[in-house]
Amino acid sequence: MTFPVVGMIGGGQLARMTHEAGIPLGIRFKLLSDTPQDSAAQVVNEVVIGDYRDLDTLRDFARGCDVITFDHEHVPTEHLRALEADGIPVRPGPDALVHAQDKGVMRARLTAIGVACPRHRIVAGPADVAAFAAEGAAERTGGGAGGGSGEGDGFPVVLKTVRGGYDGKGVWVIKGADDPAITEPFKAGVEVLAEEKVDFVRELAANVVRSPHGQAVAYPVVESRQVAGVCDTVIAPAPDLDAALAAEATEMALTIAKELGVVGHLAVELFQTRDGRILVNELAMRPHNSGHWSMDGAVTSQFANHVRAVLDLPLGDPRPRQPWTVMVNVLGGDYPDMYSAYLHCMARDPQLKIHMYGKDVKPGRKVGHVNTYGADLDDVLERATHAAHYLRGIVTE
C-alpha cells in the first residue's frame, strides 16, 4: 500500500502519543529525536538521532517523508523555509508556526485580526516597563474596559521573553518598579514582552484542528487548571461555561487557525476574566496538554486529528463520548519508581486510563497523565486527581 510517511521532529511525549494514534491509521512514522532514550524514540521503529537545529540533519531526515510535523516549536523558522524550498510539506508551515514561536509576533498579529489579547507591548528595559504600567493605571482611572488587577500604579506587570518559554519558564511577574526581578528578563538577550496581569477567574483552552484545504473541527472548550505555571487538571467541557462565551472562544480559535494558516492541531489558551471576557494567553500549534483528555474522552483524539490534518485527510469527529472527561498530569515526585503505585491505581479503579511516557522520574517533570470519564463530574474529578497524586506520592491512600 502506498500509505504516507509522517516525519515528526522532536521525541517527547507528544510525538509518542502521535505515533500511537498513527498506528491504526496505517501511516508510517519517522522520528527525529535528540536521544534514543526520548519518550517517543522508545516506541517508534524508524528513529533518527540528531539535532533539529542543524539544517543538514533536517534535510537528511526529511528525505523519504511525505510531510514534516512537530513535537515542539523550537525548529528555527529559516530551516523550515529551507525544507519547504526543497519541496517538503511542513505542517504547520513556518509562516503559521512563527506565531507559536514568538509571542511578540503572535500578539501583533492577533491584535491586527481583532482577536482580544491582554494589553501588551514590547519593552526594552525597566523604564519601558514602568511606563507600560503607568499607562495601564491611567486607563483604569479613566474608566476604560481594562479589567486589570486594579492597583493604582499599574503593577503587577507580566514580562515574558518572546521566544523559548514554556510551562512558566521565561515568565516573570513584576510587583512594582522597584521589584529586583524587573531586570531579569532583559539578561537573556531575547526581546521582552510586557503584558497586563489579567484578573482572570479561570483558564480555558479552545482546541481546533485544521487541514490544508481548510476543513476544521473544534473540540469542546475545556477548563485548564494550572499549578505553579504548569497545567495540572483539564476538565472537558469547561463546567458552567456560558454557551455564548464557549461559542465565542471556539469562533476565536477557528478564526486564528484560518487567519494564520494553521495546519494541524491548534491550542488557544485563554483567560476568562472576572468581568466576563475571554482573552488569548498563548498559542500552541501541535497536540497540546489541554487536549490529552480527547485520547479517551472524544470520538477522535487530538493526536489522530493532527495526523489526519497534516496528511490532508478528512478530519474525525471531535465530540466527547460522555458528559465529562478529566485529565490530570502525573508529575514526578520523590519516588523514582512509580511501578507499584501504578499497580495500585489500576487495582483501585479499573476504569482509569493511565498514560505513561517512559520518562525517568524527576521532581515536577511531566511523566504521564491519567484520564477518567463519566456522568458525575465530582466522581470523575476525584478519581483522576487521586490517581495522579498517588502516582506522584502525594497521597498514599
Added chain:
Amino acid sequence: MTFPVVGMIGGGQLARMTHEAGIPLGIRFKLLSDTPQDSAAQVVNEVVIGDYRDLDTLRDFARGCDVITFDHEHVPTEHLRALEADGIPVRPGPDALVHAQDKGVMRARLTAIGVACPRHRIVAGPADVAAFAAEGAAERTGGGAGGGSGEGDGFPVVLKTVRGGYDGKGVWVIKGADDPAITEPFKAGVEVLAEEKVDFVRELAANVVRSPHGQAVAYPVVESRQVAGVCDTVIAPAPDLDAALAAEATEMALTIAKELGVVGHLAVELFQTRDGRILVNELAMRPHNSGHWSMDGAVTSQFANHVRAVLDLPLGDPRPRQPWTVMVNVLGGDYPDMYSAYLHCMARDPQLKIHMYGKDVKPGRKVGHVNTYGADLDDVLERATHAAHYLRGIVTE
C-alpha cells in the same frame, strides 16, 4: 523507571495492536518478527528478525524480556518449556497453550472438565471417518440429544488437522463416505480430528482475560459472522442473546481459562445450536479477531488487558462504552492501493474508526478492520459494513 519489557513472538497485526495498547501503559515492547516488513515490525522500536522455530533465536530474544507472549500459537511447545526452564515467564504457558495448538488435546481436555463440545474423535483414515459418521446417525435415530444436521448416514462430517489450521485452512467438510476429499486430511502427516457438523444458528465468541494470580474479566459475548471460513463481522454484544445462554457462555470461558491455567486473553469460539445449546468450536490464547471491537467499544481493549494480564497487573474494565459496537474486517480486494478509498471512508463517516495493519493488499487477506459504535444497531452495522466493503472495492458508493 523500572517498567517491564514484554517480549512478543510474531510480527502480525495482533502484535501491532498489542504494541499500540502497550504505549500508554509505559511498558517496553520487544518483537521477534519474521521480516522487517511484518505488520508489527513497522511500528515497534526494538525488533529482532528471526525464526521462532529456532530455540537459540528464542533464547537470545528472551534475554532482557520480563515476560514472553505471543501473536500466534505456532511456537513449538518444547521450546516454550525450555524458555521456562531458563527462568523466563511464558504467558500463556506451554501447558495451557497446547490446548490452542492441538485440537485433539483441546477436545479431550474440555470433555474431561465437562465443557460441551461437538461430538468428536481422532480418526486414522477414511474407514474411521465412516464409522464415526455411522455412530452419529445411530445416536440420532436413537433419539439422543445430538442435534447434528440429521441426515440418515451421519454425514456431513468435519475433518480437521489437529495442528496448524486457521481461518478455514486445515478444515474439510466431508459429504459422504465416497466424497473424494475424505483422503485429503490424512496426507499432511498430522493427526486428524473428526467432528459432527453442528447445526448452528450462529457463531458466538466469549472473550475473557485472566492474570497469573487468578483475576479474570469477561467481555460481553459477541456474535461472530463468518464468510468462507473467515471472520467477517462481529457484533458486541450478540443481539437477542438469551441472558441465561450469555451467562452460560461466559461461565464456560471463565471455567476453561481457570482449568487450563490460561494467562492473557482467551477467545472461546462457540456454536449456538438450533436446539438452543452452546458448544465450543475453537480456542485462541491471545488477542483475537472477535475482540477487535473492544479497541473502540470497551473501556479497556483486549490488547490492553492482555498486556496487563501477562504482566500480572490488575485488569481493566471490559464493559462496553455504548449499546452497540460492530467490527468488520477489511479484506484485500482487487485494488492494491486502498488510500483513496480510505480517504473516502473518513469523509463519509467522521465517527468511523479505521485500523489498518500496514500490510500489502492481497485478495482475501486481512489488511485491517473498521469499528463503529452507537445506540442504533442497524445504523452501526450499515456504517461498518459499507466502510469495509468500500475499502475492499466491493461497493463504490
